[in-house]
Amino acid sequence: MKNLVILGAGTAGTMMANHLRPKLKKADWNITIVDQFKTHYYQPGFLFLPFDIYTEEQVKKVGKKFIPKGVNYVQKKIDQIFPEEKRVKLEDRDLDYDILIIATGSKIAPEEIEGMKGKNWHKNVFDFYTYEGALALRNKLREWEGGKLVVHLTEMPIKCPVAPLEFTFLADSYFDKKGMRDKVDITYVTPLSGAFTKERSSAKLGYLLKEKRVKLETDFAIEKVDNERNKIIDYGEKEIDYDLLVTIPTNMGDDLIARSGMGDDLNFVPTDPNTLQSKEYENVFVIGDATNVPASKAGSVAHFEAETLTDNILLYIQNKPLKKEFDGHANCFIETGKNKALLIDFNYKQEPVEGTFPFAKIGPMKLLQESVFNHWGKLAFRWIYWNMLLKGIPIPFVGRNMSLKGKNLN
Incomplete structure (x- = not known):
């Protein structure tokens, strides 16, 4: 009996358990998934919590219910990986493995910036990338009477790169719906040279900021948060005032990766971008936010990665060459407010372009164009996530690799 161990029962880890269990004979392979947390969160829903669009119950469920039968579910803290010994140390025991899948995700690290997690954390300095942060911000916005709102991005990479703009x-x-938009001054602050992470998107969609009266501050490399004067300060000593700061802190891989000596400076695991195999250990594979591949850290990416990774693990078991096929495919809806959204589709090499999706001529969705249809697609994704994505069920008509059909590549 051989052992396959999955570390992390978030989006990517749960999908891999569902993909692999039907494909590996129970008589030959024992599959174990480990996660210290009982609750599984629908992280895209954190964006909607502060605005009372989603409720608490809509973004969290008991994680164990999504783990397939025949997979051992271990709810324990992971202490360290010993890749040379093919062993994982938990808080109370060790697990040996023949194949390891690292799906430990990423987390915010506000402590990386001086003053960010200071005395005003979750008082007038907030994140919305955690459940706790999104809830605290919701409660603040319910009673906030207006002033200077600064939405700030610390650095890349982050989960869902478009979420700060959304x-x-x-x-x-x-604030418009509450009849107080004129009382709120909104500034978007980024270390990038444009609002969007993709140059083509910034050029095409810059009108949205002007239309919504949002000030843009680019090339802002934050040094610290001044909690006494309510300012963020960059390394060039530029200062931006705020009454309410909503920040996206540095995103880092799990501390486990640092303890195990397997990560880069941000604790992301060096991973082959096309095969999803660890660059250092051939029996270790990495998926989702835990990787250092230059793809978006988003649920759709983990979904596409899971399909390629499943094939490659089966090939690895058979001592066959791995598929070098994953192309960084990502597609995501971008909420633009007032019940409209954009849809973008891109990969490692191809930036978002206009066109139709998923079908070349009939769409029905338009790329890089606002529509109510795209907004409803974004909201429908929550059902798809809980009922299809986590269970490893393919999304109809959307392939793992990006299709160029229906796209204007000029």
């Missing part, structure tokens, strides 16, 4: 657009819509 928050900004939803804030505009939220």
Whole structure:
């Protein structure tokens, strides 16, 4: 009996358990998935919590219910990986493995910036990348009477790179609906040279910021948060005032990766971008936010990665060459407020372009164009996530690799 161990029962780890259990004979392979947390969160829903669009119950469920029968579920803290010994040390025992899948995700690290996690953390300095942060911000926004709102991005990479902009657009819509938009001054602050992470998107969609009266501050490399004067300060000593700061802190891989000596400076695991095999250990594979591949850290990416990784693990077991096929495919809806959204589709090499999706001529969705249809697609994704994505069920008509059909590549 051989052992396959999955570390992390979030989006990527749960999908891999569902993909692999039917394909590996129980008589030959014992599959174990380990996660210290009982609750599974629908992380894209954190964006909607502050605006009372989603409730607490809609973004969390008991994680164990999504683990397939025949997979050992271990709810324990993971202490360290010993890759040379093919062993994982838990808080109370060790697990030996023949194949290891690292799906430990990423987390915010506000402590990386001086003053960010200071005395005003979750008082007038907030994140929305955690359940606790999103709830605290929701409670603040319910009673906030206006002032200077600064939405700030610390550095890349982050989970869902478009989420900070989505928050900004939803804030505009939220305050407008409350009849207090004129009382709120919104500024979007980024270390990048444009609002969007993709140059083509910034050029095409820059009108959204002007339309929503959002000020843009680019090339802002934050040094510290001044909690006494309510300012963020960059390394060039530029200062931006705020009454309410919504920040996306540095994102890092799990501390476990650092303890195990397997990560880069941000604790992401060096991973082959096309095969998803560890660059250092051939029997270790990495998926989702835990990797250092230059793809978006998003649920759709983990979904596409899972399909390639499943094939490659089966090939590895058979001592066959791995598929070098994953192309960084990502597609995501971008909420623009007032019940509209954009849809983008891209990969490692191809930036988002206009066109139709998923079918070349009939769409029905339009790329890089606002529509109510895209907004409903974004909201429908929550059902798809709980009922299809986590269970490893393919999404109809959407392939693991990006299709160029229906796209204007000029």
